[in-house]
Amino acid sequence: xxxxxxxxxxxxxxxxxxxxxxxxxxxxxxxxxxxxxxxxxxxxxxxxxxxxxxxxxxxxxxxxxxxxxxxxxxxxxxxxxxxxxxxxxxxxxxxxxxxxxxxxxxxxxxxxx
Amino acid sequence: xxxxxxxxxxxxxxxxxxxxxxxxxxxxxxxxxxxxxxxxxxxxxxxxxxxxxxxxxxxxxxxxxxxxxxxxxxxxxxxxxxxxxxxxxxxxxxxxxxxxxxxxxxxxxxxxxx
Numbered sequence: 001x002x003x004x005x006x007x008x009x010x011x012x013x014x015x016x017x018x019x020x021x022x023x024x025x026x027x028x029x030x031x032x033x034x035x036x037x038x039x040x041x042x043x044x045x046x047x048x049x050x051x052x053x054x055x056x057x058x059x060x061x062x063x064x065x066x067x068x069x070x071x072x073x074x075x076x077x078x079x080x081x082x083x084x085x086x087x088x089x090x091x092x093x094x095x096x097x098x099x100x101x102x103x104x105x106x107x108x109x110x111x112x113x
Numbered sequence: 114x115x116x117x118x119x120x121x122x123x124x125x126x127x128x129x130x131x132x133x134x135x136x137x138x139x140x141x142x143x144x145x146x147x148x149x150x151x152x153x154x155x156x157x158x159x160x161x162x163x164x165x166x167x168x169x170x171x172x173x174x175x176x177x178x179x180x181x182x183x184x185x186x187x188x189x190x191x192x193x194x195x196x197x198x199x200x201x202x203x204x205x206x207x208x209x210x211x212x213x214x215x216x217x218x219x220x221x222x223x224x225x226x227x
Contacts (some may be wrong), residue, residue, distance in 0.1 A: 043218055
């Protein structure tokens with residue numbers, strides 16, 4: 001069966017520090033991968049998605065970046081965190097076919113102080 | 114770009130009663146898919162129901178059903194016999210058949226009163 005791992009669960013970082021959140025998927029190959037951010041009590045904002053190794057689509061211009069160094073690994077990074085980067089970050093995957101549902105990780109609560 | 118609108122930030126329902134959550138979307142495409150996801154206090158995203166736009170029949174999953182009105186671009190979720198465990202944030206989502214991204218609405222927080 002397929003599983004998705006996302007870590008860490010919580011993270012407190014000072015402003016200006018770097019960020020690296022990792023997500024891995026097991027039990028499938030060539031998944032579509034996604035990073036979403038959820039502000040407190042609000043909806044999900046699509047940040048990045050990837051349909052293959054090295055293929056990243058960015059939805060929102062910001063100081064975050066994403067990389068996909070391996071088929072089932074998706075990394076969200078920042079060189080210098082801003083206060084506005086605080087939020088709940090969710091990684092997700094789907095099969096590479098139209099209309100496929102998303103399977104979500106358990107999320108990372110990031111607090112930038 | 115497609116947009117998804119949930120006009121009810123909060124809803125409340127009495128246990129065992131029925132509640133309907135609204136969702137509208139904007140698209141110029143004819144082939145797409147719609148979803149309702151539930152996010153309980155654990156914050157884990159759980160798929161509730163999925164609808165293919167090419168199907169006229171409304172999807173049903175046990176106590177959950179949708180009212181899909183393609184011409185009106187409306188996709189409401191009906192929860193029957195509401196249970197305390199239904200209390201959560203509910204998100205409506207749109208996925209094009211030709212694109213790989215999925216767009217979410219702002220969510221509706223559902224409270225179930227005993």
